[in-house]
Each structure stands twice: as structure tokens, then as C-alpha cells.
Amino acid sequence: MSNTIPNxxxxxxxxxxxxxxxxxxxxxxxxxxxxxxMAPFANTFPxxxxxxxxxxxxxxxxxxxxxxxxxxxxxxxxxxxxSMRSIEQIKVDVxxxxxxxxxxxxxGGVSYGALGMSHHSVQDIAVARxxxxxAVILPADRHETKKMTEAxxxxxxGVYVRIGRNPxxxxxxxxxxxxxxxxxxxxxxxxxxxxxxxxxxxxxVALDAEQLLRQAGVSCRVLNLHTIxxxxxxxxxxxxxxxxxxxxxxxxxxxxxxGAAVSEVVVQHKPVPMRIVGIPDEPAVxxxxxxxxxxxxxSADNLKRLALELLSR
Numbered sequence: 001m002s003n004t005i006p007n008x009x010x011x012x013x014x015x016x017x018x019x020x021x022x023x024x025x026x027x028x029x030x031x032x033x034x035x036x037x038m039a040p041f042a043n044t045f046p047x048x049x050x051x052x053x054x055x056x057x058x059x060x061x062x063x064x065x066x067x068x069x070x071x072x073x074x075x076x077x078x079x080x081x082x083s084m085r086s087i088e089q090i091k092v093d094v095x096x097x098x099x100x101x102x103x104x105x106x107x108g109g110v111s112y113g114a115l116g117m118s119h120h121s122v123q124d125i126a127v128a129r130x131x132x133x134x135a136v137i138l139p140a141d142r143h144e145t146k147k148m149t150e151a152x153x154x155x156x157x158g159v160y161v162r163i164g165r166n167p168x169x170x171x172x173x174x175x176x177x178x179x180x181x182x183x184x185x186x187x188x189x190x191x192x193x194x195x196x197x198x199x200x201x202x203x204x205v206a207l208d209a210e211q212l213l214r215q216a217g218v219s220c221r222v223l224n225l226h227t228i229x230x231x232x233x234x235x236x237x238x239x240x241x242x243x244x245x246x247x248x249x250x251x252x253x254x255x256x257x258x259g260a261a262v263s264e265v266v267v268q269h270k271p272v273p274m275r276i277v278g279i280p281d282e283p284a285v286x287x288x289x290x291x292x293x294x295x296x297x298x299s300a301d302n303l304k305r306l307a308l309e310l311l312s313r
């Protein structure tokens with residue numbers, strides 16, 4: 001596989017492989033088979049594919065019904081609509097009813113950058129992680145997305161996954177194996193001076209920042225907190241204890257997302273100086289993803305600056 005394919009394509013490719021032997025796997029789309037890269041699945045397994053049209057609330061209810069019948073439904077719909085329009089169905093039909101539904105929010109964060117606030121999905125993690133019984137996962141690259149998808153097929157219970165629209169650079173090397181576990185953070189780089197915690201597409205930003213800090217003589221730990229819920233509290237507490245400084249970086253509002261989840265653990269168990277980098281309390285600017293990231297300091301240069309600032313105090 002090329003290292004420039006989007007994570008949404010990886011999910012389709014992986015489900016195609018698994019669905020040949022597991023006919024309980026089903027994919028549902030809300031007029032989104034194209035944007036979810038699920039057309040190959042629909043063409044190969046038409047009896048395992050359900051098109052509901054632009055009815056995001058219905059798609060969650062239908063998926064819950066399929067789960068009650070023993071199927072393994074994967075809902076693929078734009079994150080901005082799935083997480084907002086369908087939130088009651090997610091809360092009641094999936095989480096409260098304990099159904100085995102996997103909700104794949106595609107084109108999340110600021111993937112639809114030029115379309116502005118109506119299509120940005122920077123509140124979804126805050127909403128989803130507040131719902132009891134719902135896991136929340138943001139895979140970082142194609143390798144992690146494949147392992148995550150395989151794990152989701154085996155996992156029993158409701159999960160909200162958020163992926164972006166565009167190709168993402170690898171954070172794991174090809175052929176490198178690691179044990180992906182829902183709820184278990186991955187230490188991407190060891191360090192003792194400061195920890196940068198990221199999830200999803202910001203893991204690449206954190207790794208780039210670590211390289212800059214290393215050149216400046218700073219030992220930076222990088223934690224890939226791919227699962228926002230259930231949260232790996234032990235990894236966070238260990239990072240706070242061993243490095244004494246934490247920076248979180250996310251493609252999400254600074255309210256209620258990754259930074260908030262980490263700070264809730266830090267303040268209760270091991271208070272250390274922290275900085276939360278993300279989208280401030282305003283409608284995010286419109287533009288390409290890279291432009292939006294740069295505007296809000298979701299960049300290696302800014303993370304380096306913040307780390308040096310923390311260490312100088």
C-alpha cells in the first residue's frame with residue numbers, strides 16, 4: 001500500500017478482506033459510499049451493504065437493529081453530521097442499548113476545511129466521550145487504521161471512530177509490528193524532559209516536534225493516545241511523573257477533547273505544567289487542513305516553542 005492513501009480507504013480494504021470469511025460484517029452509508037471510499041465494498045458484497053441516503057439518524061437506528069440480529073454493522077458517515085444529527089440515537093440506540101455498532105465518522109476535524117463551521121467536526125470527541133459505554137478512537141495512519149479495524153471486528157460494543165479525509169503520512173514504519181489495543185496508548189518516542197500527547201493526524205505533528213526538540217537538546221516523549229475513551233490513565237500519570245511537563249495537541253476544540261481528558265487525569269493524580277493546543281472557542285477558519293493547522297499553532301514549530309517555554313519556567 002502507498003503511504004499516501006487515506007485512512008478511509010484502509011478501512012474499506014480491511015473490511016473487504018475480513019468480510020469474505022465473516023458474512024456478519026455489514027457496512028451502512030448515508031449517501032456516503034464515495035466519500036467513505038466504500039464503493040468497492042458495496043460492489044463486492046451488495047448483500048452486506050445498506051444505503052440509507054441522507055438520513056443520519058436512521059442509519060444509526062438501522063445499524064442498532066442489525067446488531068441486535070447478530071450482525072456487525074459499520075456505519076460510515078461524515079463526522080460532522082453523524083456526531084451532531086444522530087447524537088440521541090448514538091446515546092440511546094447504541095450506548096444505552098449496548099449494541100455492537102461501530103460508528104465511523106469520516107472527514108472529521110477540519111478535513112472539509114474550505115466549507116467552514118457547518119462541515120467542521122471539532123466538537124465530536126467532547127460529545128462522544130461523555131456518553132457512557134461508548135469507546136472513542138482516532139487512528140494515526142494507515143498501519144494503525146488497519147490494526148484498529150481488525151480489532152473493531154473482534155470488539156463487542158459501541159465505538160465512535162474519527163478519521164480524516166486526506167492521505168496522511170506514516171507514523172509507523174512499514175513492516176513494524178505492534179500490539180494495537182483499544183484503551184492502550186503507544187509510546188512513539190521515549191523522553192524525560194517533556195511529553196507531547198497526540199491522537200489521530202496530530203501524531204505526525206508531535207513526532208516532527210520531537211525531532212526539532214531533539215536537535216535543540218530536549219528529550220521529548222511522544223504518546224499516541226489513539227483511544228480517548230477508555231483512557232490509558234497509567235500512561236498519562238507515568239508521563240507526568242517522569243517528564244514533569246505535558247503538551248497535548250489535537251484537531252478538535254480545546255474544550256472537552258484530548259487535552260481536557262488528559263488534564264482531568266493530570267490534575268487529579270499528578271499535577272504538572274500543561275499546555276493544550278487545538279481549536280479555540282471560535283468558528284474555525286476556513287482553508288486547507290494545513291492552513292488551518294498553521295493558523296492555530298497545530299505545528300511542530302509551535303509545539304517546540306511551547307515546550308521550551310514550559311522548560312524555562
